[in-house]
Amino acid sequence: MVLANKKIAEAVLREAKQAALRDQALTEYCSSLPNYRDEMDRLGRIGLDPMAWLDVVSVPAAFSVDGTLASEKLLKEVFEYCDLDPGKPRHWRILVDALVNQCFRSAGAPQKWNEEGLFDLLCDIRDLQKRFPGATENVYLAKLLSKKQPYKGKYQAIGTETLRKLVGKALDPSVNPTAAIAEDEDFVAARAEQARRELGLPSALGVAIQQKILEEYHLDLARQKLEELARGAGKEFTEADWESYLPTVHKLVAAQIKGDAS
Structure with missing residues (x-):
């Protein structure tokens, strides 16, 4: 693996190894407790994996971040900074994916x-x-x-x-599902139907999800454009600037999405 940031990646590796050792010690301790031991023995006798059960019962604590412990304070701040909710397991995956992409992706690879x-x-x-x-x-x-x-x-x-390879991927429906949607087709409805077929999601939920994705996409484009204009004028585009533009941008995006879906 060619690391984009070797120093950060090695620091993450050290932290992960130490955390894994602590987790192993905690697992061994919990396994020795009478209540846990009895249940694990019972599961083993009926052919189930006792350690899998221990993993399951530890999930609530593993995904709980209240910020009261010193070790959790920074983690809580990171979730808040990224506008993510530690109470939602999917948001942990989003955060991990983002960190992995920045720390471990190949040097020079597209972000x-x-x-x-x-x-x-x-x-x-x-x-x-x-x-x-x-x-x-x-x-x-x-x-x-x-x-x-x-x-x-x-x-x-x-x-x-x-x-050239990225263009090929963007135009290939097997890699980029949106390529299968004709330009004059209702994008939101088409993606919702794909979600219904592939994931079993109800069409109404699929429409809501696609509208949200489309909204975030247009918001990102709007912010990029405003940042480019600010740079062209020799100015810094701050978070306060974005917040001041946001109400107007939301209205424009809503109109854009309505036009896309019509």
Whole structure:
């Protein structure tokens, strides 16, 4: 593994090893307690994994962060800073994924080419193809994205070969499900139907989830644009600036989403 930040990764490794040793000691201690021992013996006799049961009963404590302990204070602050809820297991996964991506991803690798990133790239490709109808080959699309405005600022730092592969992924429905949705199709309804088929989610819930994803996507684009304008004017774009713009941006985004879904 080629580390993006070896110093941070090694520090994480040391912390993880120490935490794993503490966890092993705690597991051995709990296993020795009479109440735990009796239940674990009973589960073993009926062919179940006693340690799996111990893992399950420890989940509430493992995902509890109230900030009263000194060791939890920073963790609680990190969740708050990232606008995540430690009471939601999914948010732990989101935080871990973000930390892993920044600490352990290969040096020079793109920071975000998940579904959201590929959807963003797909939107740029489709917009580009309206301007250049003959642009169909991935290598040509990659060159245009890295040389033409307004895309140049986003893609010029990516090598042509890497960008060509990313264009291929963005256009491949097996990698990027949004590529299967026609440009004139109701995006929200189509993604909700995909979620219903793939995950068994009710259509109404799928629509709500897709609307939220679409809202966050447009908010991110709006913030990026405001930050670019501030940099162009030689100014710093602060969190206070974003908060002042947010009510107006929310209204514009809501109108945009309504237009996308109509």
